[in-house]
Amino acid sequence: MKKILIANRGEIALRIIKTCKKMGIETVVIFSDADADLPFVKEADYAFRIGEAPVSKSYLLKDEILNIAVREQVDGIHPGYGFLSENTEFAQAAEEKGIKFIGPSSETMALMGDKVAARKTMKEAFVPVVPGSVTGLSTIEEACSFAAEIGYPVMLKASGGGGGIGMQRCDNEAALMKCFASTKTRAKAYFGNDEVFIEKFIADARHIEIQLFGDHHGNVVHMFERDCSVQRRNQKVVEESPSPHLSGETRAKMCEAAVAAAKHVGYINAGTIEFIVDDKENFYFLEMNTRLQVEHRVTEGVTGLDLVELQIRTAAGAELPFSQDEITKKGHSIQFRLYAEDPVKFIPSPGLIKAFTFNETDGVIMDCAYAEGNTVTPYYDPLVAKIIVNGESREETIEKARTFLNEMKIEGIKTNLPLFINILSNEQFNQGRYSTSFLQTAVFA
Known part of the structure; x- marks a missing residue:
């Protein structure tokens, strides 16, 4: 590869730039209005404004980022972590445009990015899995019934979550009822998927x-x-x-x-x-x-x-x-x-x-x-x-x-x-x- 677009910001963008320089690879970065003066923008070979400060108007704009990648004739896109790094649509769209997505295939990403599907896949591979629900839980009644079956405390989690977001420990049914709806809402806002599931909480782990x-x-x-x-x-x-x-x-x-x-x-x-x-x-x-x-x-x-x-x-x-x-x-x-x-x-x-x-x-x-x-x-x-x-x-x-x-x-x-x-x-x-x-x-x- 001779030219890479970094679809991220901050320290990880700067980290990737350092390795690219060592390898003789040119770097293209995107930046929001809030990040125009940050170190990663100054260190890249090329930098382009992507939008306003909120992530929904900048670093999550898949089409705009891909348009820059195509226009700048980059060989690959490095997504860093967070933002679009585990977005299957973005990875697939890059692949379809002949741009290397520096990560796993979009199919593997989709399979393992969904926590419920990943649990099922790991069981098939004979990897020990935390006791928990094998499907997403749609209603509070389902959640309470399952939690009572495996016993409290439990962890309520977003199927598409990560980084500790969309995760709540519930010590009893009252706690589960209190946070169920808000966890689903937060999961939808952060990951575009409101599916949640329950795992047994492992103490002193x-x-x-x-x-x-x-x-x-x-x-x-x-x-x-x-x-x-x-x-x-x-x-x-x-x-x-x-x-x-x-x-x-x-x-x-x-x-x-x-x-x-x-x-x-x-x-x-x-x-x-x-x-x-x-x-x-x-x-x-x-x-x-x-x-x-x-x-x-x-x-x-x-x-x-x-x-x-x-x-x-x-x-x-x-x-x-x-x-x-x-x-x-x-x-x-x-x-x-x-x-x-x-x-x-x-x-x-x-x-x-x-x-x-x-x-x-x-x-x-x-x-x-x-x-x-x-x-x-x-x-x-x-x-x-x-x-x-x-x-x-x-x-x-x-x-x-x-x-x-x-x-x-x-x-x-x-x-x-x-x-x-x-x-x-x-x-x-x-x-x-x-x-x-x-x-x-x-x-x-």
Whole structure:
């Protein structure tokens, strides 16, 4: 490929641009009125205004984005994550225009993007699945009947959801009745699909995901696991690899199951199988993300691979340049998602970034969506930057992260930087003894 359009914004657009420059590939970006002055716009070879600030009038305009792609004669479209990254119509339309969609096929995306259909497919592949409904639930009566059958607490989820959106824990029937209609409405607004389903809630669980990669030649490999258990409101805050206190036996079984799942659906390009793991290390399929993950840098940190480069080469038809046995992991990597938000209430904190300084440190990567002098607007996810810290051991990585984050300064907006400091000083985290309830029970208790 010689020219790629990036159908995204912020730090992921800038991340993709960096790899494209390394590969000698020209980049085309789109930007909304709110993003005209952001770093990714300045770093691209070509930049075009796509529309007004709201996503419905800019980054979700499929036809307008494809028109730019055709006009600029790009070879491929990289969707990043979020927005149109798992939109089957967009992927199919790009394919029909002879433009490589840098991701899986639209058919695979449709199959695995629907959480209910994906659960059924994983059962066919003999992958353990969290107990839950096998079809979408249309009425509150259906939902209450099923929840009573499997027992509370349960998770009410949007079939087309992701990123923690459209997901509610319900501890009893009253809670389920209260949020059923609003969850369906939110699912329709965010994903264009109001179907919801129910899963059994697994207490004191770890959220472990396996990075996968497939090519057009039938090869599928895993790139080990990431632990994404430090979450707030079902959204990831801190991710790391390797997962602390996950046994080698369980790790191997999870990786094997993930590869089997990917092969079952003929998966191509980067993808992630997400599992929930209970306190006895039983693991269950949650969902498959048919795209690059926000936390892909963690895998890069322990494997030395460039996942974006592999995505581009795979989309162009190249065979994976290694076998499973040739993929090794070394050291430790932890990622922190720096958000413009109140660190306790988790309320977004848009505004002008008056100061944003940090020390250049060996082993620390800053993927920044904004720079000093930019304004964080209320129109998009308030991710300011991803901070990826790599070290020879988990202890060294934590210490390096503690020093780096304590020296960082960001002014003009509130951020969750103080939350990271608290996490890194928590003995439970330092010992690797945490689950998805960690923030609620150990940090904010």
